[in-house]
Amino acid sequence: xxxxxxxxxxxxxxxxxxxxxxxxxxxxxxxxxxxxxxxxxxxxxxxxxxxxxxxxxxxxxxxxxxxxxxxxxxxxxxxxxxxxxxxxxxxxxxxxxxxxxxxxxxxxxxxxxxxxxxxxxxxxxxxxxxxxxxxxxxxxxxxxxxxxxxxxxxxxxxxxxxxxxxxxxxxxxxxxxxxxxxxxxxxxxxxxx
Amino acid sequence: xxxxxxxxxxxxxxxxxxxxxxxxxxxxxxxxxxxxxxxxxxxxxxxxxxxxxxxxxxxxxxxxxxxxxxxxxxxxxxxxxxxxxxxxxxxxxxxxxxxxxxxxxxxxxxxxxxxxxxxxxxxxxxxxxxxxxxxxxxxxxxxxxxxxxxxxxxxxxxxxxxxxxxxxxxxxxxxxxxxxxxxxxxxxxxxxx
Numbered sequence: 001x002x003x004x005x006x007x008x009x010x011x012x013x014x015x016x017x018x019x020x021x022x023x024x025x026x027x028x029x030x031x032x033x034x035x036x037x038x039x040x041x042x043x044x045x046x047x048x049x050x051x052x053x054x055x056x057x058x059x060x061x062x063x064x065x066x067x068x069x070x071x072x073x074x075x076x077x078x079x080x081x082x083x084x085x086x087x088x089x090x091x092x093x094x095x096x097x098x099x100x101x102x103x104x105x106x107x108x109x110x111x112x113x114x115x116x117x118x119x120x121x122x123x124x125x126x127x128x129x130x131x132x133x134x135x136x137x138x139x140x141x142x143x144x145x146x147x148x149x150x151x152x153x154x155x156x157x158x159x160x161x162x163x164x165x166x167x168x169x170x171x172x173x174x175x176x177x178x179x180x181x182x183x184x185x186x187x188x189x190x191x192x193x
Numbered sequence: 194x195x196x197x198x199x200x201x202x203x204x205x206x207x208x209x210x211x212x213x214x215x216x217x218x219x220x221x222x223x224x225x226x227x228x229x230x231x232x233x234x235x236x237x238x239x240x241x242x243x244x245x246x247x248x249x250x251x252x253x254x255x256x257x258x259x260x261x262x263x264x265x266x267x268x269x270x271x272x273x274x275x276x277x278x279x280x281x282x283x284x285x286x287x288x289x290x291x292x293x294x295x296x297x298x299x300x301x302x303x304x305x306x307x308x309x310x311x312x313x314x315x316x317x318x319x320x321x322x323x324x325x326x327x328x329x330x331x332x333x334x335x336x337x338x339x340x341x342x343x344x345x346x347x348x349x350x351x352x353x354x355x356x357x358x359x360x361x362x363x364x365x366x367x368x369x370x371x372x373x374x375x376x377x378x379x380x381x382x383x384x385x386x
Contacts, residue, residue, distance in 0.1 A: 012369075018232050019366035019374055020213010039211050042235035044247060044331055052245055052333065054237060081380045134327065138237055138335065140245065160368055173212035173366075173376060175353055176205075181212055183366060184377025187274045 001107050004151045012158040013148035014043040016122040021171035026072045027064035028114050035104050035117055036061040037088030039174045041073055049145040056139055060092040069128045070113045074120040078182050079168035121154035121169055194300050197344045205351040206341035207236040209268060209315040214364035219265045220257035221307050228297050228310055229254040230281030232367045234266055242338040249332055253285040262321045263306045267313040271375050272361035314347035314362055
């Protein structure tokens with residue numbers, strides 16, 4: 001991490017996910033680290049901030065999340081599109097070198113249980129709220145955000161700066177079949193519109 | 194509705210929400226119709242398709258959803274940004290003329306319990322799966338998508354066509370404080386990237 005990585009006030013952490021980006025999920029347990037891509041992550045509450053995220057039973061990352069009770073959600077950038085696609089299509093079960101071969105560099109912050117993926121625009125450290133029925137029936141996890149950070153080149157003072165930043169900082173929005181869109185331009189509301 | 198509104202195969206309905214757009218939620222019960230904006234809607238499963246959506250207890254729409262067991266989710270366009278902002282900031286409780294004054298035109302499809310908002314790019318008719326604990330503790334609703342449609346000028350053959358369509362068809366992605374972004378350009382994955 002570097003000097004551009006700044007804490008985000010918890011009551012504004014929902015803004016990191018509010019526009020619906022595809023995210024990376026990292027987890028650590030028993031000496032194993034993993035990272036997966038997930039399109040189905042969503043804000044759930046403002047303060048304390050909570051999120052929902054869908055983690056399929058076949059995902060190795062899910063087992064780490066269930067065993068440790070923690071996960072980190074991060075917002076990857078257009079510059080990380082290939083990395084995001086690779087961690088979303090490869091499994092640690094088939095490829096023990098998945099993280100290295102995908103270009104993932106992990107960074108552990110003192111006092112936090114889950115490593116973060118370097119180069120993202122934002123990070124949310126999350127403690128799982130145990131909800132066994134949701135997890136079993138729907139693969140749906142609820143977690144509380146206990147800390148958040150953003151790169152001040154992409155998000156500052158509670159707002160995304162996509163229109164000012166280099167295009168490589170834009171968030172990714174996955175559809176299917178390898179089809180991603182970048183987030184686009186600000187929309188001006190016309191009160192007469 | 195018009196000749197451009199085409200059914201979407203249920204197993205592809207998740208693609209209408211996968212890129213994280215802000216949505217409109219419509220509901221009907223006891224002769225009352227309402228529409229609200231929601232940024233916290235997310236796909237939950239592929240087939241049968243399910244979604245999650247957060248509906249605050251103060252929302253009049255939530256009471257209609259709880260009473261009827263149905264809701265419709267629709268994807269508004271950049272051309273509907275002012276409409277989306279108005280239905281997201283006004284309440285039917287304060288403004289009985291909310292829908293008309295917001296520019297909402299509703300359309301009822303034969304055999305479907307919830308009216309749809311005309312002019313959107315996609316629509317998902319959803320039956321609530323009763324999960325009282327999620328609804329009470331988290332304002333979180335789970336619903337199964339029983340039918341879906343899209344305007345073929347914006348979504349066709351299972352894919353969004355934002356790069357070909359008029360810019361007014363792009364989806365809206367809300368941050369906070371009246372700040373919306375439009376969805377942007379396709380991202381090409383560089384296998385060497």
